[in-house]
């Protein structure tokens with residue numbers, strides 16, 4: 001990830017709009033580049049896409065993939081949707097939360113790990129499912145997830 005900076009942020013927003021991209025495309029570009037959408041990017045998003053602050057913030061808060069704070073070095077997203085719940089996602093989530101000391105939606109104080117909920121990764125037939133640093137993991141159990149977390153050295 002690139003460290004957030006205003007000039008690069010504005011350039012990404014302008015490039016997206018010039019290509020005919022929508023507000024969500026600009027938010028995706030900012031997220032892909034910086035890992036989050038810095039609050040200082042809101043005014044240029046409003047100006048360039050002719051949207052109100054409420055509209056921009058509403059889109060950011062609506063989609064799970066957008067965040068307004070920097071993520072940890074590693075991001076673990078645990079599926080909480082129905083199919084994964086039916087095969088133990090809640091219990092697995094409780095174990096991960098206990099092991100890391102984090103609740104879903106939190107980042108560790110040392111900035112190494114962010115734990116998040118996600119609602120379906122398209123791996124419903126192979127749950128419980130998760131995503132670790134963007135890579136999908138299926139058929140999780142405690143041992144498999146422990147090994148993955150250990151490999152991240154968190």
Ligand code: FES
Nearest residue numbers: 079084121123124
């Ligand atoms: S319900 Fe978990 S991947 Fe679809």
